[in-house]
Amino acid sequence: MGEQHTPTFPQEVIDEYAAFGVDLPALFSAGHLGTRMGVQIIEASAERVVGTMPVEGNTQPYGLLHGGASAVLAETLGSVGSMLHGGSSKLAVGVDLNCTHHRGVRSGLVTGVATPVHRGRSTATYEIVISDEEGKRVCTARLTCLLRELPPK
Numbered sequence: 001m002g003e004q005h006t007p008t009f010p011q012e013v014i015d016e017y018a019a020f021g022v023d024l025p026a027l028f029s030a031g032h033l034g035t036r037m038g039v040q041i042i043e044a045s046a047e048r049v050v051g052t053m054p055v056e057g058n059t060q061p062y063g064l065l066h067g068g069a070s071a072v073l074a075e076t077l078g079s080v081g082s083m084l085h086g087g088s089s090k091l092a093v094g095v096d097l098n099c100t101h102h103r104g105v106r107s108g109l110v111t112g113v114a115t116p117v118h119r120g121r122s123t124a125t126y127e128i129v130i131s132d133e134e135g136k137r138v139c140t141a142r143l144t145c146l147l148r149e150l151p152p153k
Contacts, residue, residue: 007041007042007043007044008042008043008044009044009045010045013044013045013084016087016088017088031076033072034072034073034076037053037057037058037069037072037073038053038054038057038058039051039052039053039072039073039076040052040053041076041077041080044080044081044084045081045084046081046084046085046116046119047081047115047116048081048113048114048115049077049078049080049081049084049113049114049126050077050111050112050113050114051073051076051077051080051111051112052109052110052111052112053069053072053073053109053110053112054108054109054110055105055106055107055108055109055110056107059106062104063106064104064105064106065104065105065106065110065138067099067101067139070099070101070110070130070138070139070141071097071099071141073110073112073128073130074097074099074112074114074128074130074139074141074143075094075097075141075143077112077113077114077126077128078094078097078114078126078128078141078142078143078145079092079094079143079145080114081114081115081116081124081126082124082126082143082145082147083145085116085119085124085147086124086147089149089150090147090148090149090150091147091148091149091150092124092145092146092147092148093145093146093148094143094144094145095123095144095145095146096142096143096144097141097142097143097144098141098142099139099140099141100139100140100141101138101139102137102138102139102140103132103136103137103138104138105132105138108132108133109133110130110131110132110133110138111130111131111133112128112129112130112131113128113129113131114126114127114128114143115127117142120147121147122146122147123144123145123146123147124144124145124147125142125143125144125145126142126143126145127140127141127142128140128141128142128143
């Protein structure tokens with residue numbers, strides 16, 4: 001689905017995960033579903049996560065971007081932000097996602113930008129704004145993730 005991008009991470013995130021020998025782009029990726037849908041993470045930090053997704057291949061029977069596809073993009077971006085906020089000792093698990101679909105899109109690429117609304121010790125909430133190539137808002141979503149301690153190794 002086009003050119004692959006390696007997301008950019010803040011240096012402190014790279015340093016934190018380097019000790020574990022972790023492949024950051026793989027860890028903070030869209031996973032198998034996101035890969036099938038063409039989701040690409042462009043930029044990732046706890047303060048802002050940016051990703052894109054093609055409309056083609058992600059439409060409903062009327063030829064419009066499927067609302068569920070927007071939800072996948074939103075949950076992916078918000079989850080990455082939550083994971084980066086939680087750090088290497090926590091796992092982010094989505095517990096609530098809501099999406100408001102503002103307009104239809106038939107072609108091109110949509111871009112999502114996730115920014116934090118709340119970043120606490122046990123939960124993180126992100127607002128995700130998805131826009132078309134003209135900068136028009138397609139969807140507004142909010143994701144809350146539970147931050148769980150990883151079991152000791």
